[in-house]
Amino acid sequence: MATPNPTKHILVIPFPAQGHLLPLLDLVHLLSMRHGFSLSILVTPQNLPLIQPFLSSTPTASPLLFPLPSHPSIPPGIEHSRHLPPHIHPALLSLPLSLLKPQILSWSKSIPNPISLLISDSFLGWTESLAREIGVPRVNFASTGAFGTAVIDYLYLHVPKKTNELIQLESLPSSPSFPYLELPRVWCCYKPGDPDWEFIRESILANFSSWGVMTNTFNALESEYISFLKNFYGHNRVWAVGPIQPTGPVASHGGNSSVSSAELTAWLATCPQKSVVYVCFGSQYTPSESQASAIATALELSGVRFIWPLGGLSAVIPEGFEERTKGKGLVIRGWAPQVEILHHPAVGSFLTHCGWNSVLEGVVAGVTLLTWPVQAEQFINAKLLVQAVGMALKAASGSDAVPEAEELAKIFAESVGMRAASLTDEMREKAVEIQREAVAAVNEGGSSHKDILDFVNAISLK
Numbered sequence: 001m002a003t004p005n006p007t008k009h010i011l012v013i014p015f016p017a018q019g020h021l022l023p024l025l026d027l028v029h030l031l032s033m034r035h036g037f038s039l040s041i042l043v044t045p046q047n048l049p050l051i052q053p054f055l056s057s058t059p060t061a062s063p064l065l066f067p068l069p070s071h072p073s074i075p076p077g078i079e080h081s082r083h084l085p086p087h088i089h090p091a092l093l094s095l096p097l098s099l100l101k102p103q104i105l106s107w108s109k110s111i112p113n114p115i116s117l118l119i120s121d122s123f124l125g126w127t128e129s130l131a132r133e134i135g136v137p138r139v140n141f142a143s144t145g146a147f148g149t150a151v152i153d154y155l156y157l158h159v160p161k162k163t164n165e166l167i168q169l170e171s172l173p174s175s176p177s178f179p180y181l182e183l184p185r186v187w188c189c190y191k192p193g194d195p196d197w198e199f200i201r202e203s204i205l206a207n208f209s210s211w212g213v214m215t216n217t218f219n220a221l222e223s224e225y226i227s228f229l230k231n232f233y234g235h236n237r238v239w240a241v242g243p244i245q246p247t248g249p250v251a252s253h254g255g256n257s258s259v260s261s262a263e264l265t266a267w268l269a270t271c272p273q274k275s276v277v278y279v280c281f282g283s284q285y286t287p288s289e290s291q292a293s294a295i296a297t298a299l300e301l302s303g304v305r306f307i308w309p310l311g312g313l314s315a316v317i318p319e320g321f322e323e324r325t326k327g328k329g330l331v332i333r334g335w336a337p338q339v340e341i342l343h344h345p346a347v348g349s350f351l352t353h354c355g356w357n358s359v360l361e362g363v364v365a366g367v368t369l370l371t372w373p374v375q376a377e378q379f380i381n382a383k384l385l386v387q388a389v390g391m392a393l394k395a396a397s398g399s400d401a402v403p404e405a406e407e408l409a410k411i412f413a414e415s416v417g418m419r420a421a422s423l424t425d426e427m428r429e430k431a432v433e434i435q436r437e438a439v440a441a442v443n444e445g446g447s448s449h450k451d452i453l454d455f456v457n458a459i460s461l462k
């Protein structure tokens, strides 16, 4: 561990959703371990247990605990996105958090070791003015990739009209176009004139003037979009620091599972190399009954080995499925140790909802990615993988999609080499190349390693 560096005290304000919170904590853990920075992590009482593993493994970090103020748009008692009813967009949690501004400000004036930098999530653009009032630079942490960030920025800047036609994002590299409903939900939910949503828009626009940006991606995957962001923000302080590695106890990424890690490893040890399909839709989405039924039928028809965590809300699967597939697959109720599973040599492919963390985890593990985006900026991520980079195969698309079980079965079988593949050699080669680049990026001398050093140099000059 690095010697503590008392001259740098970073205030970290994460956004309370797993996909945002975990990579930011992993990143600042690394900054603390390598460079000794002191960290104060803003957290509300309900989320404190969630960050406990991080606090225990990061000696220079302490929680900055404030109760979450009430706000008319958020039901009382909710402090984390996963407890919100589906009609409330998680980004609106930024509203009650923003009410903490005066308390954070007076705390910052009262402490002996003054704050020298603020790092906060891109859903918390209001922290830009907080940083200004404290008198420190702010780094905007974008938990999604550069393409996803560029799309959200573009939409909130240009506010294109809602239409049934494709919406073309003209100034972005290759001018991509998307059906309206495949654009990030954080934009589709925007209601012009609604005070809550105007606040969100102002927050996103405020991100454009942050002193720096850290994004969880790497050059070989998104160089075009990283350059785009540098141009867009008008400076080079856009650091691509990914894939941010899950570290220490944070690595399990939390959650209870119905299958122990030992059981999983024992079962995987019985499977040939690259023979298992892993199916997972992340922490926010539960497939509908008809989607779960299509997936189950396809898994059965294909005869592949599989691991399928059903998620927190447990998707409803067809009766008898587990008995019929006994030995062939594992259905997990609750949380799966995803990173561990993906890295097991027996796992060959991953049907993913294309949440950004899952994408990066799949890329690093070098499994074949089968895409089925359902919401948020997942359609953007799927387009990046399937079209722009050409390293993944489309399995399905959309939260209403129910693929033909026979078709999906073919894709499953092809992805683990049980059928002649429509997966081209080119696609497989690209995936291998990007995996190699992902691993190299974070190692000494790699592009993301260099960007972290560049960030550390830039803040030490401030």
Ligand code: UDP
Binding pocket: 018, 019, 020, 022, 252, 253, 280, 281, 282, 283, 284, 285, 309, 311, 334, 335, 336, 337, 338, 339, 354, 355, 356, 357, 358, 359, 361
């Ligand atoms: N995850 C996990 N086990 C599960 C489901 C999800 O470990 O059963 C982790 C996964 O490894 C990833 C994160 O939860 O790090 C999900 O983030 P992502 O950005 O992929 O999707 P989101 O949940 O935000 O839609």
